[in-house]
Amino acid sequence: MSLAMAVGIPLLMLFLFGYGINTDIRHLPTIVWDQSFSEESQNVIQCFINSTYFSIQGQAQSYDDIRKALATGRSRVAIVIPPDYSLRLQNGQRAAVEVLIDGSEPQSTQQAMHVAQGVIHSRGASLFGRKLGKEVALDEVLPLEAEVGVWYNPELKTHLFTIPALIGLIMQNVTMTLTAFALVREKERGTMEQLICTPIRPAELILGKLIPYVVVGMVTFALVLAAGTYWFAVPVRGSLSLLVSLAFLFILTSLSIGMLMSTFSENQLQAMQMAFAFILPSILLSGFVFPRETMPPFIRILGNFIPLTDFLVILRGIFLKEVGFDYLYGEVLTLTGFTALLFTLALLRFRKRVS
Structure with a gap:
């Protein structure tokens, strides 16, 4: 696994940077x-x-x-x-x-x-x-x-564009990375067998691992939101309650990604490599830095499979455009689908490994 990551990540970076980065705006x-x-x-x-x-x-x-x-x-x-x-x-x-x-x-x-x-x-x-x-x-x-x-941004202030996106990226990286180590740490310590012998079911075990990180994710969101709003003076023009609700949904999505990575990893090094391999495309293909309109169609399609892409639309929509749920329901449905699919895959993978 480590050798495959060492060979695959450089090639991934080359193709992503070569095709995904284009500052010449067209179409x-x-x-x-x-x-x-x-x-x-x-x-x-x-x-x-x-x-x-x-x-x-x-x-x-x-x-x-x-x-x-x-x-x-x-x-x-x-x-x-x-x-x-x-x-x-x-x-x-x-x-x-x-x-x-x-x-x-x-x-x-x-x-x-x-x-x-x-x-x-x-x-x-x-x-x-x-x-x-x-x-x-x-x-x-x-x-x-x-x-x-x-x-929406008549003075073209760059921080109004980057700060909401940074909030989403920070939330994804923190929650996904922490969760990716959850089950792997149990394997390395030899306590997984003890958990399997208990009457607890696989779904309950995964939920038990996720719940503490949900709290960590919401605390992280509150901190970065407060810093972005008060320190960097990026106001939330839309509904704050809607923003918090959808942030909770995105945290669940990110935790599900990390949990799925954990089921594929044999040790914490492999989990860290998988997390890094996912973070790089998230930065390049989600519209975090480079406009997605400049990307080739195939690269844009790949970006659609990254949950951060939809959450950035939500963040910038609520922060800058003061939009409500009636404008964001498509992204909300996509994130809900991602969460259900990723959690189900993680559960099936964990059951397979336990059996």
């Missing part, structure tokens, strides 16, 4: 509210598509649709074209295109802002140059302007 999911329904509005939308930075995912009919799309993460950018867009251009007046960007990830937001402004400027220069029949000077007033707005 940001975008929603469009075209109120003009004209050839001119379709042309400017096509300019956004041609830039390859924006990928049109749907049409909006109101600002409520845009708010829901940005809050759930289904879209990262919204393009709003006013009803008088075509008429103003035809009358020689200046028209505007509104671009709304989810600012919860400052890195991709800054690039999206620059690209959106560049697309509008280029389109305006093209229209103006075609009208005059000559090249456009840099100081010319163009007939088209971009009104860029950033939601």
Whole structure:
């Protein structure tokens, strides 16, 4: 096992870093509210598509649709074209295109802002140059302007993005690592046989090992939440009770991961190696540092099997976007499914080893 880990982890790191890390933002999911329904509005939308930075995912009919799309993460950018867009251009007046960007990830937001402004400027220069029949000077007033707005994090403060994610990562690593050693420590001390001889059932034994770490996990969450809120000034804009409830669910998920690792390990060294092998993909593929939109489809699919991916959506949604359960039910169902599956596998593995 140790030799396999020594060979496998470096290769895992190489492929994850090679394919998973990409700071060049492309194909940001975008929603469009075209109120003009004209050839001119379709042309400017096509300019956004041609830039390859924006990928049109749907049409909006109101600002409520845009708010829901940005809050759930289904879209990262919204393009709003006013009803008088075509008429103003035809009358020689200046028209505007509104671009709304989810600012919860400052890195991709800054690039999206620059690209959106560049697309509008280029389109305006093209229209103006075609009208005059000559090249456009840099100081010319163009007939088209971009009104860029950033939601949820208008000042693009990085710590508003990283601190909620750090809370999730710390909770996962602490609870998973502690639990991974739980059954292994009993094996190394020779006390597992004594536990097996007692009338206690395997499920009761696993629950007995998990309950103390649930308390440890909730205390850890309270500490890091207090530090993030008061020391780093990251306010919880959403429901605190919902955040605590979903943190409890995620702790159960992380404990189940550690317990499953414990059933595969023969000693604490192997348990530590397994925990390290899981932590690395969690950091790279969950959206903790790098936007998931930049990752290849296969890498994004792998990230969907990491519970931290869903919990980061929950944390940033409650911290920054003030969303409720009606926006997060998908992630909650996924974490519940992970918990049930992992606990069941750990129980079956433990019964197999006992038998």
